[in-house]
């Protein structure tokens with residue numbers, strides 16, 4: 001294979017890995033603080049994309065044409081709205097069910113995901129059809145020895161990685177992060193330290209959902225298209241990535257995200273029927289990995305999380 | 307100096323009451339102990355004070371202020387700290403991070419550093435291991451972290467639940483000495499223990515809990531000499 005195509009695959013894989021990692025971090029944070037798996041996460045991401053798209057239409061309507069300004073508006077509106085939605089879901093759906101069997105939470109968040117999806121399909125103007133997400137980033141490209149790296153790809157990837165690093169610093173270096181980790185490791189002792197437990201849970205769900213919104217915007221900018229069902233596969237992949245990495249471990253989630261993207265890329269490059277089977281291949285390897293290491297690649301005892 | 311007043315408290319986990327009509331005072335600047343065998347309900351009383359398992363009836367107040375059933379972080383904001391049973395380290399955090407969490411509600415970074423230095427002065431072993439993960443430390447070292455963490459918030463009242471549990475006699479002795487010195491700095495101490503002799507040796511006043519009910523109380527001196535109480539509850 002020529003170097004240009006390989007570079008293309010690599011860039012694409014990195015991009016996907018960044019998005020997956022951003023989704024997986026949410027799963028891992030939610031599981032960390034509340035021991036729950038929130039299956040509506042992918043659809044919250046989708047909602048983040050649509051909120052961003054709506055913000056774009058709004059900005060257009062008031063006559064702003066500067067792409068950077070538009071981008072900032074999309075990000076701010078989408079991330080804050082989605083973060084707030086995540087906190088609301090935690091407050092009114094997940095926290096009240098905290099002591100219910102885990103299966104109930106799984107089922108309820110699964111249903112919530114379906115409800116969000118269907119709501120967008122039915123009530124968003126022409127919601128059942130894909131929306132053309134604007135290409136707001138410069139598309140000029142630099143030639144890297146046969147492979148043309150486009151500026152928009154480079155910017156997206158850099159921004160995504162910056163957000164991942166930022167999340168990591170937030171969790172490991174700040175007072176809020178300290179509280180999140182404390183709640184994840186021992187909820188009751190965290191309370192005894194004077195931590196406002198409910199507040200930390202809501203903030204954690206807000207942060208995870210905001211990260212998903214960012215991934216949703218990335219997705220829209222990269223493919224220039226969003227649709228009401230986009231959260232289904234992204235949610236499943238993010239969940240798988242979090243599981244491969246050892247649910248509850250933030251580094252594991254990031255690793256899992258890039259690993260899954262790597263598998264898809266290898267699947268697309270190496271399989272005879274090309275890209276059609278890349279997901280089958282990637283999920284197949286995940287199943288094999290799970291059989292080999294049931295607790296994930298970064299093994300965790302149930303007591304030490306995040 | 308602060309005090310806790312517990313009045314006619316009933317606490318239950320599911321249906322059955324674990325604490326029945328418990329009333330006691332934790333006097334300002336003193337060590338008040340609560341003695342009782344395993345399952346008597348000692349930890350449940352601490353959980354009731356902290357709002358972790360709120361009483362279903364009765365009243366708990368700090369310096370006259372009602373805290374019955376308040377959220378735990380609000381109880382802590384009243385100047386209460388707790389060294390929980392089993393020490394409860396955050397196992398994947400360093401010693402420093404564990405101590406930092408003890409001062410979670412303190413916003414003055416200089417004060418936090420000063421208190422941490424004080425903890426390291428008291429327990430030089432911890433200073434050497436400040437970057438070690440707490441989960442990898444010995445029981446004795448974890449006890450030091452737990453005590454240090456309890457002091458980091460600068461509490462006016464300290465609740466201590468079975469500090470001698472699972473420790474070697476040498477550490478137990480050391481711990482009781484430290485608890486005495488904590489009292490001497492003006493911190494009110496509520497000490498829950500099964501270790502009758504050593505607890506009474508440092509306490510000012512004591513209560514005996516059995517089957518969720520208070521069955522005896524008196525000055526530490528009186529309880530020490532009470533043959534009947536000894537025979538009935540600690541035989």
Ligand SMILES: Nc1ncnc2c1ncn2[C@@H]1O[C@H](COP(=O)(O)OP(=O)(O)O)[C@@H](O)[C@H]1O
Nearest residue numbers: 319320324342343344345346347348349350351
């Ligand atoms: N989380 C809980 N759920 C149900 N029952 C409990 C719980 N914790 C303690 N108990 C019961 O309450 C009683 C008192 O327990 P506890 O307060 O821990 O006693 P102590 O600290 O004196 O050993 C025991 O019978 C115990 O089984």
Ligand SMILES: [Mg+2]
Nearest residue numbers: 348349391468
């Ligand atoms: Mg106990």
